Amino acid sequence: xxxxxxxPLQNTWKFSLSATRTVLVALLGLTYMQQVQAQDExxxxxxxxxxxxxxxxxxxxxxxxxxxTSTGSVLMDLGFKITPDKKTEINAILRLRSQLGSxxxxxxxxxLRWIYIRGIIAKTVNYELGDIRLQLSPYTMYNNDGDxxxxxxxxxxxxxxxxxxxxxxxxxxxWWQQGAHADFSIGAKTSFLDQVKFDVFFLRNRNQTALxxxxxxxxxxxxxxxxxxxxxxxNYINLYEIGGTQSLIAPKTYFHNPVGSGELTAxxxxxxxxxxxxxxxGGLSQMNFFKDTLAPTNVNGAFFDAGLSVDLVKLGINVKxxxxxxxxxxxxxxxxxxxxxxxxxxxxLATFPIYGNDPLNPFSRSVSMFDMIHDxxxxxxxxxxxxxxxxxxxGNATPFGVATPNRxxxxxxxxxxxxNEKAGLAVNTAMLQEVVPAGSLTEKRSFMVIGLKANANIHxxxxxxxxxxxxxxFRMDQTNRPGVDSIDFVDLSSNLVDAGLELELIKKLDLLAxxxxxxxxxxxxxxxxxxxxxxxxxxxxxxxxxxTETMIGYGARYRFSxxxxxxxxxxLYNLEDAKTSAxxxxxxxxxxxxxxxx
Amino acid sequence: xxxxxxxxxxxTFVGLLSACSDVERLGPDQKAIFSxxxxxxxxxATTSNPNxxxxxxxxxxxxxxxxxxxxxxxxxxxxxAKYTVEGISNEIDPSKIVWDGRASSLPAFALEPVTAKVSFxxxxxxxxxxxxTVAGRRNMDAGAVIVTNFSAPKIAWQKDWPPIEYxxxxxxxxxxxxxxxxxxxxxxxxxxxxxxxxxLNIRAVNSDVSYTSGFFPLYADYNKVYFNIMVYxxxxxxxxxxxIGLQENGVAARNYNIRPNWTGWKLVTIKYTDFVPDNEExxxxxxxxxxxxxxxxxxxxxxxxxxxSVAVDHMVFTHGGPLQP
Numbered sequence: 047x048x049x050x051x052x053x054p055l056q057n058t059w060k061f062s063l064s065a066t067r068t069v070l071v072a073l074l075g076l077t078y079m080q081q082v083q084a085q086d087e088x089x090x091x092x093x094x095x096x097x098x099x100x101x102x103x104x105x106x107x108x109x110x111x112x113x114x115t116s117t118g119s120v121l122m123d124l125g126f127k128i129t130p131d132k133k134t135e136i137n138a139i140l141r142l143r144s145q146l147g148s149x150x151x152x153x154x155x156x157x158l159r160w161i162y163i164r165g166i167i168a169k170t171v172n173y174e175l176g177d178i179r180l181q182l183s184p185y186t187m188y189n190n191d192g193d194x195x196x197x198x199x200x201x202x203x204x205x206x207x208x209x210x211x212x213x214x215x216x217x218x219x220x221w222w223q224q225g226a227h228a229d230f231s232i233g234a235k236t237s238f239l240d241q242v243k244f245d246v247f248f249l250r251n252r253n254q255t256a257l258x259x260x261x262x263x264x265x266x267x268x269x270x271x272x273x274x275x276x277x278x279x280x281n282y283i284n285l286y287e288i289g290g291t292q293s294l295i296a297p298k299t300y301f302h303n304p305v306g307s308g309e310l311t312a313x314x315x316x317x318x319x320x321x322x323x324x325x326x327x328g329g330l331s332q333m334n335f336f337k338d339t340l341a342p343t344n345v346n347g348a349f350f351d352a353g354l355s356v357d358l359v360k361l362g363i364n365v366k367x368x369x370x371x372x373x374x375x376x377x378x379x380x381x382x383x384x385x386x387x388x389x390x391x392x393x394x395l396a397t398f399p400i401y402g403n404d405p406l407n408p409f410s411r412s413v414s415m416f417d418m419i420h421d422x423x424x425x426x427x428x429x430x431x432x433x434x435x436x437x438x439x440x441g442n443a444t445p446f447g448v449a450t451p452n453r454x455x456x457x458x459x460x461x462x463x464x465x466n467e468k469a470g471l472a473v474n475t476a477m478l479q480e481v482v483p484a485g486s487l488t489e490k491r492s493f494m495v496i497g498l499k500a501n502a503n504i505h506x507x508x509x510x511x512x513x514x515x516x517x518x519x520f521r522m523d524q525t526n527r528p529g530v531d532s533i534d535f536v537d538l539s540s541n542l543v544d545a546g547l548e549l550e551l552i553k554k555l556d557l558l559a560x561x562x563x564x565x566x567x568x569x570x571x572x573x574x575x576x577x578x579x580x581x582x583x584x585x586x587x588x589x590x591x592x593x594t595e596t597m598i599g600y601g602a603r604y605r606f607s608x609x610x611x612x613x614x615x616x617x618l619y620n621l622e623d624a625k626t627s628a629x630x631x632x633x634x635x636x637x638x639x640x641x642x643x644x
Numbered sequence: 645x646x647x648x649x650x651x652x653x654x655x656t657f658v659g660l661l662s663a664c665s666d667v668e669r670l671g672p673d674q675k676a677i678f679s680x681x682x683x684x685x686x687x688x689a690t691t692s693n694p695n696x697x698x699x700x701x702x703x704x705x706x707x708x709x710x711x712x713x714x715x716x717x718x719x720x721x722x723x724x725a726k727y728t729v730e731g732i733s734n735e736i737d738p739s740k741i742v743w744d745g746r747a748s749s750l751p752a753f754a755l756e757p758v759t760a761k762v763s764f765x766x767x768x769x770x771x772x773x774x775x776x777t778v779a780g781r782r783n784m785d786a787g788a789v790i791v792t793n794f795s796a797p798k799i800a801w802q803k804d805w806p807p808i809e810y811x812x813x814x815x816x817x818x819x820x821x822x823x824x825x826x827x828x829x830x831x832x833x834x835x836x837x838x839x840x841x842x843x844l845n846i847r848a849v850n851s852d853v854s855y856t857s858g859f860f861p862l863y864a865d866y867n868k869v870y871f872n873i874m875v876y877x878x879x880x881x882x883x884x885x886x887x888i889g890l891q892e893n894g895v896a897a898r899n900y901n902i903r904p905n906w907t908g909w910k911l912v913t914i915k916y917t918d919f920v921p922d923n924e925e926x927x928x929x930x931x932x933x934x935x936x937x938x939x940x941x942x943x944x945x946x947x948x949x950x951x952x953s954v955a956v957d958h959m960v961f962t963h964g965g966p967l968q969p
Contacts, residue, residue, distance in 0.1 A: 344666075373667070374667045374670045375667060452670060480670075482667050482668060482669055482670055483669050483670065484669075484670035484671050485670070485671050485672070485673065485674040486669075486673065486674060486675070487669065487673050487675075531675070533674055533675050533678045533679065534674065534675055571674060573670075573671055580671075581670055581671030581672075582671065582672065582732055583671075583672065583677065583713060583732055584671065584672075584674050584677060584678075586678075
């Protein structure tokens with residue numbers, strides 16, 4: 047094989063294969079791939095395969111587009127795990143991908159998708175080097191869940207999990223980044239301390255370009271643990287640019303965004319029936335600008351978040367109540383970067399980016415619920431300084447998670463999970479307010495969020511041998527600001543509904559159905575920021591909006607195993623804009639997806 | 645630990661971490677931005693006849709009753725050149741809003757009367773105006789290495805090169821840099837499917853400045869070298885294809901292709917490192933550039949009989965970034 051080129055943005059290397067190429071399995075035929083057993087235990091293999099064929103159809107009201115489009119691809123991710131000795135492990139994933147409809151290898155690609163080395167030094171220090179996952183606290187380094195989802199039906203979550211999240215390396219709330227990480231622990235075994243743990247990391251954030259300097263992240267965490275009593279930790283992360291690395295002579299400005307916090311989890315009461323914990327975190331952030339005489343010097347902020355968590359062990363109930371206050375200029379790149387990139391240009395959307403009837407004035411689609419489930423290109427994997435674009439119709443109270451700046455108030459969550467996994471219920475409410483007025487001289491916005499999600503394994507409740515699973519969720523997000531006229535007045539209301547059913551008809555063959563609906567109406571202004579992350583103007587895109595997005599999905603799924611399945615689904619998407627009816631659009635997609643993993 | 649001691653420590657910990665912000669308000673007042681503007685002082689300038697050739701600059705001033713979103717646009721009455729700056733504030737501060745004679749895009753300002761206008765996008769009926777006259781043009785080539793701007797070429801114009809046409813001879817595309825441009829046109833002449841229409845070569849010794857060393861005096865740091873050319877496009881259906889070549893002392897050649905499928909004048913800036921070398925083994929050496937070539941090609945159908953054309957102007961090298969017209 048010969049290395050052809052390296053794409054620094056994706057950190058992938060493209061290889062040209064020799065003449066003999068493995069022909070990948072056609073979608074509509076089921077084949078069984080033999081698991082490769084290494085003769086030598088030092089080398090192990092794993093395989094993930096996916097075949098995806100999609101056919102889209104657009105509403106007849108549109109006259110700008112071809113009404114039907116069809117795309118598809120097959121891929122195989124070949125995973126290697128090499129353990130040359132007991133202290134070292136090398137992991138890599140090589141992807142072979144072919145676009146359906148191309149022949150003689152046209153449109154095919156082979157890339158190195160993931161590689162990292164990990165091991166242990168002197169039986170003490172664990173290290174990782176390469177493509178690694180990292181996570182600290184929700185205020186320092188945390189990949190918040192994507193938007194527009196609450197107790198999502200399997201007919202949608204299968205795609206979100208096995209396609210969107212897999213393609214973007216999303217797992218839990220960690221960030222997938224490139225760099226190095228090391229950790230080690232020191233045992234204490236005293237009455238007040240069991241262990242002190244140290245974590246440090248160094249990540250590459252961005253290569254330099256003509257206008258932007260190279261940027262990196264360094265940070266770490268020190269934890270003091272007395273397992274049965276408390277966990278005290280200090281977190282630090284700094285996203286910083288290296289001045290002078292941009293190609294242009296001027297400007298050579300750069301910035302640093304250090305964030306530090308202290309966390310405490312303390313067991314206040316530990317009984318067989320009940321546990322009471324104190325949860326608290328507080329910290330500071332700075333935005334420091336260098337070689338820029340026009341830059342402000344006070345883009346600094348702080349936060350604190352404290353509350354109690356009660357576990358009623360025998361009942362399976364947990365109640366958590368916290369109060370937090372986050373400064374208007376609290377900027378934490380690792381915690382506030384969003385998983386969905388709402389700034390994605392409509393031209394970059396994979397499905398019907400423009401529509402309408404007037405070729406000179408078409409409507410441009412923006413990132414929607416449909417794209418979040420079907421288009422990996424709208425997702426973001428890079429930690430970004432400042433506040434990314436967001437869509438308030440999908441949540442205006444905390445678009446950047448708990449680290450959303452300029453918020454203060456109370457969060458209460460209650461969850462119940464049946465010990466036998468028959469059912470689960472979660473209720474949450476947040477009553478928040480702005481710390482300082484934003485866009486008004488005196489009036490502050492107030493936010494009310496009420497969420498409810500439930501799931502039930504009906505088959506376990508009634509003792510049925512075949513699966514019957516119900517999902518349901520609802521979230522209301524209300525923003526208000528009083529005003530004497532239409533400019534000051536803010537009253538955005540959005541309601542998200544998620545519901546779904548899985549019904550096993552015959553063994554391992556499920557019928558799937560689900561619905562997602564997001565209804566938004568009212569007025570809100572979103573901020574436009576200058577280069578110093580200060581709001582300087584207001585966007586009126588969401589002025590007196592009234593729209594409803596609906597996605598209905600149904601289909602069938604055959605499960606070969608827990609991780610392998612074939613599914614045929616039909617998703618129907620509808621955007622109804624009551625204010626501008628011509629902006630309404632409707633399209634649907636039929637998807638055939640085969641997932642294989644072992 | 646007993647619960648009592650736990651509570652004391654917890655409250656102390658939380659108290660130490662309590663946040664307090666000294667920010668009173670976030671962002672400009674929306675009511676001020678979106679409401680009708682009340683002007684307290686109209687638009688004035690530090691001078692009404694700026695001479696940018698001496699480095700003089702013009703500061704603008706206006707005062708409003710409260711914060712407003714304003715846009716200041718300066719338009720050349722003859723050239724159509726524009727310079728735009730915007731902001732949100734209750735005043736336009738002459739120490740911060742300063743014009744040095746540059747344009748935001750082509751064409752550049754000429755010696756001409758100009759109109760400065762302040763508009764308010766959220767209050768469309770309110771506008772402030774001020775008339776001025778450019779007494780001296782800004783030297784856009786300060787620090788640049790000029791190849792030619794076709795105004796008074798010193799090059800030995802070869803008889804088979806395309807003519808330098810004055811505006812109004814065959815075309816009248818305006819004055820992108822305030823003086824003449826070069827109009828190239830024709831049909832492919834070599835036959836056998838060759839796309840070549842016309843070309844011109846400008847050596848360093850024959851450029852407008854006549855660099856006697858034989859090389860264009862460029863930085864050694866190749867990442868900081870840029871080539872600029874003004875190109876007039878005839879729209880998306882244009883079948884013209886322009887190839888710019890750099891020769892490095894006969895040892896190496898690099899090319900860059902431009903498709904002028906836009907309409908009007910456009911400043912095209914190309915990083916030296918974006919020129920494609922004819923040999924991947926050669927290293928970057930901008931200080932060895934001794935010749936710039938311009939080749940007009942065609943991919944029209946039918947190739948031999950469909951005329952193509954392009955106008956070009958102001959070929960210069962700059963350091964550190966694009967030319968500012």
